Amino acid sequence: MPEGHALHRLARTLRPLTGCQVRATSPQGRFADGARAIDARRLESVEAFGKHLLLGFGEADVHIHLGLAGSMFEDDPAASPRPGVRLRMVFDEAAVAWNLVAPSRCELLSAADREALLSRLGPDPLRGDDPTRAFLRISGSGRAIGELLLDQNVIAGVGNVLRAEVLHRCGVHPARPGLSIRRAELSCLWETLVRVMDRATAEGRIITVDAAAGVARDSIDESEGRYIYKQERCRVCGAEVRSWPLGARQAYACELCQPVA
DNA sequence: AAGCGATGTTCAT
């Protein structure tokens, strides 16, 4: 289940296929027209912006958003795809096939559509973007920082796990209004996002707790690799973690490490 | 076998 790092990781994996010709189909049928439109074209570009993946095929981009349940996986070009595959792209020159399952979005975008999408997204910590715009949005808003972080137009790529972990790392309570967040806290939030998301892109999962001495990082269980998300107790101070709905998702906070004032 | 939640978003009310 993908936050921004998963899409950037996917983009990194797919990018070497640039230049290859595609055979595109929609076994499930719901992207039949789109598959026909890109069939036999060459993949020209692969880019991730926040949680959005854009595959350039000539004049149109395929726009993929995995949503909550979507995934992409690789298999053998000779394998018969399962019926639920929305888009299957076979790259014969690379002897590989890529399958898209259960996306919330899979559509063709014109250049204008692409521009419209990108212009509304906030800066992306994984693209080396300048955070100034995000800082201004937050400083000027009375909405809770926990809501603002999930707003893709404020910062692109942050999901519920990153929200919880980054606010905790920086000692910022999710319910504090954006305009109460101090400059140093804004910088901390952005720098922590960059660091955690870079690492998550490399490792394929969001692990924020450092490995103990002598413990191989690979052996850290995902649920134990986080300070607060879905934890019963804060992994820094041991206090009970409070959890409540905020901005349509469940927020988590340690009221000792993240004072409301 | 059935139900529910999940790292997400959009649309309807």
Added chain:
DNA sequence: TGAACCTCGCTTA
């Protein structure tokens, strides 16, 4: 503010 949607895996029976 809430429901719908996409799929899968985990829990519950």
